[in-house]
Amino acid sequence: GTEKVVLTWKPDKTNVRNYNVYYSENGEPYLLWKPAITQQTATFSGQRGTTYRFVVTACDTKGNYEAIEESRAVEIDLK
Numbered sequence: 001g002t003e004k005v006v007l008t009w010k011p012d013k014t015n016v017r018n019y020n021v022y023y024s025e026n027g028e029p030y031l032l033w034k035p036a037i038t039q040q041t042a043t044f045s046g047q048r049g050t051t052y053r054f055v056v057t058a059c060d061t062k063g064n065y066e067a068i069e070e071s072r073a074v075e076i077d078l079k
Helices: none
Strands: 002-008 016-025 031-037 041-047 051-060 074-077
Touching: 002 051, 016 041, 031 041, 041 051
Parallel strands: none
Antiparallel strands: 002 041, 016 031, 016 051, 051 074
16 A cells, blocks of 8 residues: 655755655665655655655755755665
């Protein structure tokens, strides 16, 4: 079955234009899930029995995107 995961985040800077949200399934490479969104929340539908990792990167008003930082990833096990 599927489970819904609600993600929310807050910017650590004020000059944020938008966000990219990435996810990784069971340790696979990250995939871009939500490109260039402006809201600070997203609802993900995942499969039970799967481990997901999520990373949000910000884009500033000059168009510079942050790199994916594994140290900022959030891991969720869907039981």
